[in-house]
Amino acid sequence: MKNLFTPDILVIGGAHIDRIGRSTARLEPGQSNPGSLHRTVGGVAGNIAQALAKLDWHVALSTITGQDSDADLLREKLLAAGIDLSLITTSFDKTSASYTAIEDRNGSLIAAIADMGVYDSYPSEEIMGCLSEIPQQTRIVADTNLPPKALETLAENKGAHKLAICAVSGPKANRAASLLDKIDLLFCNEAEAAILAQEYADLSALPGILMDEGVTSGIITKGDAGITAWQAGTIWHRPAPPVKVTSSNGAGDCLTACILHGLLLGTPFDEALTYGMAGASLALMSDQAVPDLLNRPMLDSCLADIPK
Secondary structure, eight states, X not given: OOOTTOOSEEEESOOEEEEEEEEXXXXXXXXXXXXXXXXXXXXXXXXXXXXXXXXXXXXXXXXXXXXXXXXXXXXXXXXXXXXXXXXXXXXXXXOOOEEEEEEOTTSOEEEEEEEOGGGGGOOHHHHHHHHHHSOTTOEEEEETTXXXXXXXXXXXXXXXXXXXXXXXXXXXXXXXXXXXXXXXXXXXXXXXXXXXXXXXXXXXXXXXXXXXXXXXXXXXXXGGGOXXXXXXXXXXXXXXXXXXXXXXXXXXXXXXXXXXXXXXXXXXXXXXXXXXXXXXXXXXXXXXXXXXXXXXXXXXXXXXXXXX
């Protein structure tokens, strides 16, 4: 049994409860609509942590919650997933983050409210506490739900830790703009990459610009166009998985987790990309952000179907 503070990977950032309401009939605006409501763990860090735990890695998660029933439910679900929660901190004056969405009967998003204010209260001192508790070989992945000061503290003090940063939106991607030369691996979409590179006209130039800014490895997701990735001057393009899409929710987070899975296994970067595309394909075929069927044998069985 592994020690409490010897995780294979530490995930830092947004983890909260998602509430998804889906109409069972044609949705009528301004009316009370019949439907169903389900709750699940969401957030970029929350999804990545769950996916990595399903792949049998020892995962520690650091986030900030309020003192409320959402925090209790979040802890219950993450503990059940086998995730180490000893590095979670609590805000005593803010409620836990939450995401509430309304979907039509086909699963298309109609409207959503993202209440994420508590993440701006994540103290930079917690970063130093996390770093003091884990060995140097532990990988770290953080999302840009963290406030700028916490991200800066992490990047400036990571030492020998391999640090991956996941952009979560255009505005929040900019929080990592001054830290690019300290990031070992960047995950972002095209819009976020354009903001970080300050290049909006020639999107094909984004990998080169980000490499020039000091990002040695990165992945840019491009929806139906697949991904572009780079490492040490080499650029790869991978098409989107040839699967029937049920939902794209969580596909990017599963891509991230499964690329990290490949790297934790010690596979070369380009082979780790294949793990990522296999994980994304499983998420795309599921209505769950982190599919129940995700595990090592299932992921391995998908590798042969991924175009390279």
